Amino acid sequence: MSNPVLVNTLRGELIENRHRGAIAVCDPTGRLVHAWGDVDALVYPRSSIKALQALPLVESGAADHFQLSGAELALACSSHGGEPEHTVAVHRWLARLELDEDALECGPHAPSNDKAAAALILNHVTPGRIHNNCSGKHTGMLATARFLEEETHGYIEREHPAQQRWMNALGEMADLDMHRLPWSYDGCGIPVIAMPLKAIATAFARLAVPDDLPAARGSAIDRITGSIAANPFMVAGSGRLCTEIMELTGRRVIVKTGAAGVYTAALMDKNLGVALKIDDGTSEAAQVAILAVLTKLDSMHAAELESLAPRCRMPITNTRGVLTGYRESAGL
Amino acid sequence: MSNPVLVNTLRGELIENRHRGAIAVCDPTGRLVHAWGDVDALVYPRSSIKALQALPLVESGAADHFQLSGAELALACSSHGGEPEHTVAVHRWLARLELDEDALECGPHAPSNDKAAAALILNHVTPGRIHNNCSGKHTGMLATARFLEEETHGYIEREHPAQQRWMNALGEMADLDMHRLPWSYDGCGIPVIAMPLKAIATAFARLAVPDDLPAARGSAIDRITGSIAANPFMVAGSGRLCTEIMELTGRRVIVKTGAAGVYTAALMDKNLGVALKIDDGTSEAAQVAILAVLTKLDSMHAAELESLAPRCRMPITNTRGVLTGYRESAGL
Numbered sequence: 111m112s113n114p115v116l117v118n119t120l121r122g123e124l125i126e127n128r129h130r131g132a133i134a135v136c137d138p139t140g141r142l143v144h145a146w147g148d149v150d151a152l153v154y155p156r157s158s159i160k161a162l163q164a165l166p167l168v169e170s171g172a173a174d175h176f177q178l179s180g181a182e183l184a185l186a187c188s189s190h191g192g193e194p195e196h197t198v199a200v201h202r203w204l205a206r207l208e209l210d211e212d213a214l215e216c217g218p219h220a221p222s223n224d225k226a227a228a229a230l231i232l233n234h235v236t237p238g239r240i241h242n243n244c245s246g247k248h249t250g251m252l253a254t255a256r257f258l259e260e261e262t263h264g265y266i267e268r269e270h271p272a273q274q275r276w277m278n279a280l281g282e283m284a285d286l287d288m289h290r291l292p293w294s295y296d297g298c299g300i301p302v303i304a305m306p307l308k309a310i311a312t313a314f315a316r317l318a319v320p321d322d323l324p325a326a327r328g329s330a331i332d333r334i335t336g337s338i339a340a341n342p343f344m345v346a347g348s349g350r351l352c353t354e355i356m357e358l359t360g361r362r363v364i365v366k367t368g369a370a371g372v373y374t375a376a377l378m379d380k381n382l383g384v385a386l387k388i389d390d391g392t393s394e395a396a397q398v399a400i401l402a403v404l405t406k407l408d409s410m411h412a413a414e415l416e417s418l419a420p421r422c423r424m425p426i427t428n429t430r431g432v433l434t435g436y437r438e439s440a441g442l
Numbered sequence: 443m444s445n446p447v448l449v450n451t452l453r454g455e456l457i458e459n460r461h462r463g464a465i466a467v468c469d470p471t472g473r474l475v476h477a478w479g480d481v482d483a484l485v486y487p488r489s490s491i492k493a494l495q496a497l498p499l500v501e502s503g504a505a506d507h508f509q510l511s512g513a514e515l516a517l518a519c520s521s522h523g524g525e526p527e528h529t530v531a532v533h534r535w536l537a538r539l540e541l542d543e544d545a546l547e548c549g550p551h552a553p554s555n556d557k558a559a560a561a562l563i564l565n566h567v568t569p570g571r572i573h574n575n576c577s578g579k580h581t582g583m584l585a586t587a588r589f590l591e592e593e594t595h596g597y598i599e600r601e602h603p604a605q606q607r608w609m610n611a612l613g614e615m616a617d618l619d620m621h622r623l624p625w626s627y628d629g630c631g632i633p634v635i636a637m638p639l640k641a642i643a644t645a646f647a648r649l650a651v652p653d654d655l656p657a658a659r660g661s662a663i664d665r666i667t668g669s670i671a672a673n674p675f676m677v678a679g680s681g682r683l684c685t686e687i688m689e690l691t692g693r694r695v696i697v698k699t700g701a702a703g704v705y706t707a708a709l710m711d712k713n714l715g716v717a718l719k720i721d722d723g724t725s726e727a728a729q730v731a732i733l734a735v736l737t738k739l740d741s742m743h744a745a746e747l748e749s750l751a752p753r754c755r756m757p758i759t760n761t762r763g764v765l766t767g768y769r770e771s772a773g774l
Contacts, residue, residue, distance in 0.1 A: 112444045112462075119702075119723065122626025124636050126486055126702055127723035130444075130462070154458055217761025231563045242761055294454025299762040304456050370451075370458055390722035391451065391459035429549025429574055430631040 113147030116388065116402070116442070117395040119426065120435040129395035131371065131388040133403055133442075134311035137381060138319045140285060142308055144407075146442065149311075152304035153387040156296060158368030160187040160247050161334055161376075162283055162313055166275035167250045168330035172257035176206055183334060184341035185246030186253075189367060191347030192221025192241040199344070200245045207249070207256050214239040215266040216248045216298035223347055244298035246344075251276075251300075268293070268301045277303065282327075283313035297369055307385050310374060314383030317364065318376035335364055335376065351397045351421060355404075358414045365400060367393065373400040377409050394437060398424060402439035445479030448720065448734070448774070449727040451758065452767035461727035463703065465718040465735055465774075466643035470651045472617060474640055475714060476739075478774060481643075484636035485719040488628060490700030492519040492579050493666055493708075494615055494645055498607035499582045500662035504589035508538055515666060516673035517578030518585075521699060523679030524553025524573040531676070532577045539581070539588050546571040547598040548580045548630035555679055576630035578676075583608075583632075600625070600633045609635065614659075615645035629701055639717050642706060646715025649696065650708035667696055667708065683729045683753060687736075690746045697732060699725065705732035709741050726769060730756060734771035 112130060119127035132147030142149065164186045167173050173183060182203050190196035204210060220227045220237040230237055239245060248265075251272040255262045258271070265272040280303075281288040288303050296302035317335060320328040338345055342356035345366070355365050364376040371388030373396045384403055388395045401422045404410045415422065424437040444462060451459035464479030474481065496518045499505050505515060514535050522528035536542060552559045552569040562569055571577060580597075583604040587594050590603070597604040612635075613620040620635050628634035649667060652660035670677055674688035677698070687697050696708040703720030705728045716735055720727045733754045736742045747754065756769040 121486055121634070122624060122636075124484060124486070124624050124626070128721045130722075152456060154453055154456070215762075217763065219761045228563050231560050292454060292456050294456070295760055295762075295764050295766050297760045297766075299760060299764065302453070304454075389460045390462075390724055390727075392722055392724070395722075428627055428629045428631060429551045430547075430627075431549065432627050432631065434627050434629075 111148065113389055115440045116146065117398045117437060118440050119437045121426075122435060126435065129388050129390060129392055131386060131395070131399060132307055133384065133386040133399065134308040135382055135384050135403070135407065136308055136311035136315050138312070138315040138322060138383075140308075140312040143382060145308070149308040150306050152292060153307050153310070153372065154294070154302045154304050154370070155310050155374070155385070156302060156368035156370055156372050157189045157244065158366045158372045158374040158385070159280060159310065159313070160189070160366060161317060161338060161364065162280050163247060163276040164250055164334055165279040165327070165330055167254050168333055169279070169326060170254050170257060170275070172254040173333070175257050176253055178253070180337035181341045181344050183337035184344035186250030187334065187338055187366070188246045188345045189243040190246060190344065191223030191226060191350060192237075192243065193223050193226045193347050195343065196246070196347065197240045200240055200249050203249050203253070207253055209252060209256070209262070211238055211240045213252055213262055214242070214245055214248050216242040216244050218242060225348070242298055248298065266299045273301055280313065283316050284309040285312065307387060310385035311383045314374050314376045314385060315381065316383070318378050318383055319381045335378070336361065338364055354418065354421065358417060359410065363404065363409055367396065369393070371396040373397070375400060375404065377407065380407060380409055382407065394424065397421065398437055398439055402442050406442045443480065445721055447772045448478065449730045449769060450772050451769045453758075454767060458767065461720050461722060461724055463718060463720040463727070463731060464639055465716065465731065466640040467714055467716050467735070467739065468640055468643035468647045469714055470644070470647040470654060472640075472644040477640070481640040482638050484624060485639050485642070485704065486626070486634045486636050486702070487642050487706070487717070488634060488700035488702055488704050489521045489576065490698045490704045490706040490717070491612060491642065491645070492521070492698060493649060493670060493696065494612050495579060495608040496582055496666055497611040497659070497662055499586050500665055501611070501658060502586050502589060502607070504586040505665070507589050508585055510585070512669035513673045513676050515669035516676035518582030519666065519670055519698070520578045520677045521575040522578060522676065523555030523558060523682060524569075524575065525555050525558045525679050527675065528578070528679065529572045532572055532581050535581050535585070539585055541584060541588070541594070543570055543572045545584055545594055546574070546577055546580050548574040548576050550574060557680070574630055580630065598631045605633055612645065615648050616641040617644065639719060642717035643715045646706050646708045646717060647713065648715070650710050650715055651713045667710070668693065670696055686750065686753065690749065691742065695736065695741055699728065701725070703728040705729070707732060707736065709739065712739060712741055714739065726756065729753065730769055730771055734774050738774045
């Protein structure tokens, strides 16, 4: 059994590349509303669940204690481009925790934003942990550990309360026992746990509609989704699809990319959650696929889709600037 | 019908990404010796056929006229990393043609070699046409056009004799009428023609064993494959699989990567040609797949495979340097 082709890349009249994958659309009860491919398969959600991993930051009281801004909460949920706006904000936040960059236990990597990466090279600066796209998430984990007076060293280890907290919260949101699922390490060093695609979609449906959850969780969710919607640049950055979609849709649609072809969405006006995974891990295909689902579910207005048209059907040009083809949905 | 999974990426114990594809192995008569997936499907060979596209450079007499070195002939067949060794050699060759970089009609792009790309940024140099990985191929086409006293301006157009020559040679090598196949533009601006995968493999079998071809073609092929085998760095560059394989195997195995998950091989000692395409276009998966085929066909010696072990089963580490999994053959 193979998943259906979700995205094609055309060169001239011919399909050059095909991207298979699976998509789950669930309501907050866990009911599967739409499905393409094997939605029971276990997938690593990677960075796509950062908004759910941030729940303990608010629920513990740490966000109140440190008077976190909306931008800081958005950073805790971000895969940022390592642009100065992101790294300066993480630095300031760490300083309020009386910590410096060395407290971060994510590994260093060059900013994903090309301009920011080139600026480091020009200034002879070696990329640091603060440039890791997950440095905001890590600072959020450090903030909670500081507030609860836990040892911060080793906060990335699976046994550390900082990791156990989000696993428990995510398990509640997805109706899963997170301790019984296969796991490994994520790009930044924290554990990553494989989940059925439809369970991820269910958790995002509950992020969209927290009505039936305990009041404290509901209010934490409202604060997190409100912060993300109000600070779409902080969640990703320049030229990034997550930022572009949320700049257009405001709080109506919350989207988040994850490494290796994952994308999630919480559709506030439709009371639905979406999770998708491209089999081969190609991020650009996941971008086309999430827009195809949002279109199919009628979650984007015509004017929004028009301004994202080159994202829905991505023109591909060669080094001479000649249009050679498109990356487009294979049809849902 | 879907092609089989050829390559998997593991994270922990779980498969995170799957790469499907097709592989054709042919002998010089065009007989299919091994096949995985749909080998009749049309694929764009991209840069994988550069050695065949260089035939007119030798057969026209241009290579003799300009006294081309083995390194220059290898450059004509290269997808180079834009390292100084490559760009300096292209510059010198262009000068012998009484042309400069502006005569190149490939588009500019940053060197694929990270160190070379960073050096340009540090020196405030904008990447030029000479850094295009195809600048050697383009210089070869310019050399032939100069020798034959053709107008060089517009040499990348489909109708120009410089393009018609390689199409005819490739058609002869693959038993195809290249003018009746779908085509588009390649990354560098010249035409790219879609071919059945097994026809590409047949052409490479004839590159490996030119015995039954006309004598002039046979001697052109010997000169080209000899130049490639003697100059593996010029064909790709630092840290590149093509270079590493040919540094180990000498003239026994000629391999060439192409964009969007294509790889070809001419197996001199086995009298076989190989062509493969990863459905989703992932180059790293094509690298694992070509090594899996070479292993399956017994074309690599044990010591060679041992030194390429991290290429056959590519360890994947996260930003902290922790091993998270492997990219490996799904088994042929």
